[in-house]
Amino acid sequence: METSFLPSIMPAEKLKAVEKALLDTFGDVNLTDVTSIKGGLSGSLVYKIAMDSQSYILKIDMDASPVSGDNTFNCLETASQAGVAPKVYYLNKSEGISVTAFINNVPLRAVYNSPDLLFTELAKTIRLIHQMPLFEKEKNLLVTIDTLVTEFRKSGMLAGPILDECFDYFDVIRKHYPWHDSDNVSSHNDLNPSNITCDGERIWVIDWDVASQSDRYVDLATTANFFVHTDEQERYFLENYFEGVLDEYKTARFFLMRQTCRIVYAMLMFKLADKLKPAGENHGNDMEVPDLKEIGERMRAGTMQISSYEGQMIFGKAMINESLKNMRLPRFNLSIDIMNR
Numbered sequence: 001m002e003t004s005f006l007p008s009i010m011p012a013e014k015l016k017a018v019e020k021a022l023l024d025t026f027g028d029v030n031l032t033d034v035t036s037i038k039g040g041l042s043g044s045l046v047y048k049i050a051m052d053s054q055s056y057i058l059k060i061d062m063d064a065s066p067v068s069g070d071n072t073f074n075c076l077e078t079a080s081q082a083g084v085a086p087k088v089y090y091l092n093k094s095e096g097i098s099v100t101a102f103i104n105n106v107p108l109r110a111v112y113n114s115p116d117l118l119f120t121e122l123a124k125t126i127r128l129i130h131q132m133p134l135f136e137k138e139k140n141l142l143v144t145i146d147t148l149v150t151e152f153r154k155s156g157m158l159a160g161p162i163l164d165e166c167f168d169y170f171d172v173i174r175k176h177y178p179w180h181d182s183d184n185v186s187s188h189n190d191l192n193p194s195n196i197t198c199d200g201e202r203i204w205v206i207d208w209d210v211a212s213q214s215d216r217y218v219d220l221a222t223t224a225n226f227f228v229h230t231d232e233q234e235r236y237f238l239e240n241y242f243e244g245v246l247d248e249y250k251t252a253r254f255f256l257m258r259q260t261c262r263i264v265y266a267m268l269m270f271k272l273a274d275k276l277k278p279a280g281e282n283h284g285n286d287m288e289v290p291d292l293k294e295i296g297e298r299m300r301a302g303t304m305q306i307s308s309y310e311g312q313m314i315f316g317k318a319m320i321n322e323s324l325k326n327m328r329l330p331r332f333n334l335s336i337d338i339m340n341r
Contacts, residue, residue, distance in 0.1 A: 009034055011045070014060055017095040021058070025090040025099050026051045038307055044209060048102055055104075056089065061096030061209070071137040073098065075211035078186070082132045084125065084205050106200040108193075115233055122196070122227060123240035125203045126219050130185035139189070139212035142179040145260065148267040157274055162287045166320050169327040170263055173256050176339045179215075187214035191223045192265075221257035225265070229293070252335035255326070262323035269306075269316030276309035289317045 006029070010018050022029045033050035037057075045060040061072060073093045079085035086101035112118035149167065152158075188195070189210045197204045220241060228234050238254060239246050277283060290298070295318055298304035305311045326332065 009036070009047075011060070011062065014062075014095065014097070017092060017097055018058070018060070021090050021092060021095075021097050021099055022051075025056075044096075049099075055102035057086070057098075057100045057102050057206075059098045059100070063096070071135070071212070072096075072209050075135050075137075075186070075208040076100075078132050078135065079129070079188075079205065079208055079211075082128060084128050084132070085208060086204050086206065100206075103197045103199050103204050103206070105197045108196065108198050108203070111198050111200055116236060118227065119233060119237040120240050121203055122223055123237055125196075125205065126191070126223060127241055127243075129188055129205065129219060130216050132186040134184070135186045135211060135213050137212040138184065139210075139214050141215055141218065142174070145264055146174075148264060148271070152267050152270055155274065157270060157283050158285055160285045160287065162324060163320065166263065166324045166327070169324065169332070170260065172332075172336060173260055176336050177256055177260070178253070178339065181215065183216070184213040185216045187212060187216065187219050189214055189218055189222075191219050191226075193226050196223075215257070217253055217257040218261065220254060221261040222265075224254070225258055225261055226296075248338055249341075252338040255331060255335045256339070259323045259327050259332075262319040266316040266319035266323070269312045269319065273309050273312035273316065276312065278309065283313065287317050287321060289314045289321070292318050292322050 006015060006018065019029050022031065028051070031049050031051055032053070033048075035048040037046040037048055043062065045062060047058040047060075049056050049058045073091050076085055076098065077088060077091065080088045080100070086103055088098065088100050090097070090099035092098075108118060112121055149170070153167070188205060188208065189212060190207065191205070195205060195207045197206055220238070224234065224237060228237050234251075234254075235246070238251065242250060273283070289295075295304060295315060299306060304314070306315055
C-alpha cells in the first residue's frame with residue numbers, strides 16, 4: 001500500500017508525527033494495511049497497522065498535552081515493563097503517539113474454561129498492576145465521581161424516582177466511604193472486557209489513558225462488575241487477589257465500590273449517548289431495560305452494540321438498576337456500618 005493513503009486516514013495535524021513514528025519504528029512509511037479500531041472512553045484514535053505481515057497498534061491521543069501525554073505514556077511504559085501491557089515499540093509523549101504490539105484476542109472464556117481459572121487469572125493480573133511502581137498522577141476519585149453525577153443531574157437528560165433513589169443511596173456511600181485512605185496503588189481505572197485481552201496463553205491489559213494512582217478497589221470492583229455474578233464467585237475472586245487474607249472490612253468496601261463503579265459507568269454511558277441522540281428525539285425516562293446478564297449475552301451474540309446510542313442508553317440504565325438492586329439489600333447498611341467501625 002502506498003503512502004498516499006495516510007493523508008486520507010490520519011488527522012492532518014498529526015500526519016508528520018505519524019510518519020516520523022513509522023520511520024523511527026520500521027524505517028519505512030509504506031504500511032501494508034491499516035484498519036481503524038474504535039477506541040475507549042478517552043477519544044483517542046486507534047489503528048491496527050501492518051508492516052511486512054506483522055501487526056501492531058498505532059494510537060493517537062488527539063488531546064495530548066505535555067502533562068497528560070507524560071502521564072498516559074509513563075503508565076503505559078511502566079505496565080509494559082512489568083509485563084502487564086503489550087510491548088511498546090515507539091512513544092512520542094509530546095505528540096501523543098504510540099506503537100505497541102497487537103494482541104490477536106482470544107475470548108477469555110475459551111482459554112479459561114472454568115470460572116475458577118478465570119477469576120484466578122483476573123485477580124493475578126490486577127495484583128500485578130497494583131504491585132507496579134506507583135504512578136505519578138494521583139486522581140481524586142470523589143471529585144471525579146461528583147463531577148460526573150453533578151453534570152448528569154444538571155443536564156436533565158433523564159429523571160425519575162429510580163434515579164433519585166439511586167443517588168440518595170450514593171449520598172450515603174459518599175458520606176461513609178474512606179475516600180481519603182492513603183493506601184493508593186497504581187490503578188488502570190477502566191478494566192472493562194474490551195481492555196482485558198488474551199493471546200491464548202495469558203492476559204494483557206490495554207488502553208492506559210485514564211490510569212493513575214487510585215483506590216485498589218476501583219480495579220477490583222470494575223472487573224467484578226463484568227465478570228463476577230455470585231457471592232461464591234466474589235469470595236473466590238477476592239481470596240485470590242488478597243492471597244487468602246479476606247475479612248469483613250475488605251468485602252464491605254468492595255461491595256460499596258461495586259455500586260459506585262456501576263453508577264460511574266452509567267454516567268459515562270449517558271454522557272456518550274447524549275452526543276449520539278437523534279435530533280428531535282427525547283431520551284426517555286423509562287428504566288425498564290434488560291438486566292446486565294441479558295445485555296452481555298446480546299453483546300456476545302452481536303445483537304447489541306455498546307457504541308450505538310440505543311446500546312449506551314440501555315447499558316447505562318441497566319447499570320443504575322443493578323446498583324440500586326444491590327443497595328436495597330441488607331448488605332448495604334451492614335457495609336456502611338463496617339466502614340464506620
